[in-house]
Amino acid sequence: MSLGLPSRLPASPAIGDLIRRPAPTFSFEFMPPKTREAEQLLWRTIRELEPLRPDFVSITYGAGGTTRDTTVDVTERVATETTLLPMAHLTAVNHSIAELRNVIGRLAGAGIRNVLAVRGDPPGDPTGEWVRHPQGVLYAEDLVRLLREAGDFSVGVAAFPYKHPRSADIESDTRNFISKCRAGADFAITQMFFEADDYLRLRDRVGAAGCDTPIVPGVMPVLRMATIARSAQLSGAPFPPALLARFERIADDEAGVRKLGIELCSEMCRKLLDEGVPGIHFITMNRSPATREVWQQLAGAPAAPAAAA
Structure with a gap:
């Protein structure tokens, strides 16, 4: 099936091609706003980060498809009102194939050709049982195939x-990831992590299994102790014990926690870049100061003062 993509679509860069360039890409992730105040914050953040000229930005999708229309609207607006190259997230939760094709058609109609396909978390409880929509798809690889069938x-x-x-274990998780790649994925972006070796082990085991799909690390600095408390939900794993001990020693010093988080994230990014990663994807939580500080430390530029997150 083809949705008849606009003729101008091929002129928009393919993120899969950008990530395979020799130089690493730098990109940002934003979340769709749910309130008027959140919308204002999002667009202020976008305008503050736009001058850094990232290679692309991504717009996430609420659990259970709760921000479906907002995701598409924000992605369209980024494409038409900024100089940024947007990528829309698309999830399968609570969506029939017909609904998914409708969303894909909206993206295609707006000239959006870059999509991150994820199965998604159940609404309400991200760790709850995942239930397939009766007319939906079961796995992310099915969503990849649906996008591939729909157009360019x-x-x-x-x-x-x-x-x-x-996933039951590392081995089955690796097989599942490679299945998504062989279904037609051009690249991957990781869930956040806090130690470079975690990414490097992932890259090594995927490569050892014969898959060369580029994997971009997704990173976010720890700015407050609450982030550590939520790390299992945010990253899918407990916070590293050695790093936790460093943060706990200064837990009552909010500025100190923020400073240490930015320093550790910057150090991790430098190590990843030295290891030849294809890019760095900054999870911004719709705020610009911390992202700009890490970016500036990587670039060797003096960091601008920033009192907020």
């Missing part, structure tokens, strides 16, 4: 440095 999309998928929480 550059498709990314998620990767998990530890393993997906629902």
